[in-house]
Amino acid sequence: MSRPLIADIDLGALRDNYRLARDRAPHSRALAVLKADAYGHGATQCALALADMAPAFAVASLEEAVALRDAGITQPIMLLEGFFDAAELPLIDAHRLWVAVHSDWQIDALLAYHPRQPIPTWLKLDSGMHRLGVAPEMFVARWQRLKAASTQVTALHLMTHFATADALDPTYFRRQMTCIETLRQRLEAPICLANSPATLAWPEAHGDWTRPGVMLYGSDPLEGANDASRALKPVMTLRSELIAVRELATGEVVGYGGRWKASRPSRIGVVACGYGDGYDRHAQDGTPVLVEGQRVPLAGKVSMDMLTVDLTDVPEADVGSRVVLWGEGLSVDEVARYCDTISYTLLTGLLPRVPRRYRNAEMM
Known part of the structure; x- marks a missing residue:
């Protein structure tokens, strides 16, 4: 696979x-x-x-x-x-x-x-x-x-x-x-x-x-959205899956530098996506990610090939659960704000090793 x-x-x-x-x-x-x-x-x-x-x-x-x-x-x-x-x-x-x-x-x-x-x-x-x-x-x-x-x-x-x-x-x-x-x-x-x-x-x-x-x-490029900009549709949805789930005790840390620390018994999900794919390494803890359509927060620094999210409030999430990093249901503009950047850098920074899959070409 x-x-x-x-x-x-x-x-x-x-x-x-x-x-x-x-x-x-x-x-x-x-x-x-x-x-x-x-x-x-x-x-x-x-x-x-x-x-x-x-x-x-x-x-x-x-x-x-x-x-x-x-x-x-x-x-x-x-x-x-x-x-x-x-x-x-x-x-x-x-x-x-x-x-x-x-x-x-x-x-x-x-x-x-x-x-x-x-x-x-x-x-x-x-x-x-x-x-x-x-x-x-x-x-x-x-x-x-x-x-x-x-x-x-x-x-x-x-x-x-x-x-x-x-x-x-x-x-x-x-x-x-x-x-x-x-x-x-x-x-x-x-x-x-x-x-x-x-x-x-x-x-x-x-x-x-x-x-x-x-x-x-x-x-949406506007500082204040209007009706037209709110009607824009995301073209790219960056999708992945959970490849591992870990159980952590209160006080345990996650990732390089131990930036994120569990304030309660926690479930941590590992997502196949990292800065080697173009996901911004500057993403803050709390950056939203969708897991099976539910928002969960980024937990810890983004690694080259992986990132970690807090699944504690989504107990049904497990290995193989679907993940959206941005796109349908999660605006790239919102993700960019958590990275202290703009959507342009996220979209243009997606690296060639990420396969592009095109759909609705039959509408052309």
Whole structure:
């Protein structure tokens, strides 16, 4: 019998979440973000599941895009960070990719290259994230330069990224929107602004395109949930089983460092899952785990291949009992809070040794 840990990927839920993103911004096209192997879910399988729905996809690198092309994905694919070296441009041209550009050296390289056909290009504005992008006072000149290069560039769009679209306080978001709107009106530019939180919560940011990411995989990115974010469905359920049950007396400790100490006679269950699989080693005692659908607390430090839970209040649990680490019935967002992190790190951190099992592919 193989190790019982699997990541159960519900492609039907993925499609439902994409549909929600599309319905939330009915006058926009939704660019489905598949970077980081579709946030750990499997980029090829997720792209195929969305192939009849999404007009385009987005990834972080040329390698990610080429892997999708090799798998038969024909939709446009946007390189969200553009190219990292001018030597990538022939492959970008050959695979008919779209590029974001955020720096003068990229603009220079793009305009020095002679593609077989003009490359769809989105110019990134630094509207306040201060990570990538052209400063507002320099943006018009760069836009006009790209706009004039009709043999190299086509379908020019303005894009940017929000620093606080997930936050309850709208002050900084509105400051960014003011910057964006000033340039959009001046240039009459088509825009792509809305990430997952802006798609869910800020209709004024929807524009010509949205680019939903983590929401497609069922994680709520908002600091304060709304009706739309509460309707998201988990796509990944990380499942395992109990592989051992131990009886401990009051005062006995569990795991490395003896961090957890039994305050009463206790039953401890050992789950086949650990940080060697991508479960966060920083999970606190009390982090929720489902055993046969009942919540039990993590008890002790996570090990490389195992973690331990307190089964004292679930006497029927035994070896072979089903375990959910996150997913159906237990939000990955809640687990992430106990690990002092965010759902993105848990989902993208799931390691290759965990088998992905896909279901509802027949709905495609």
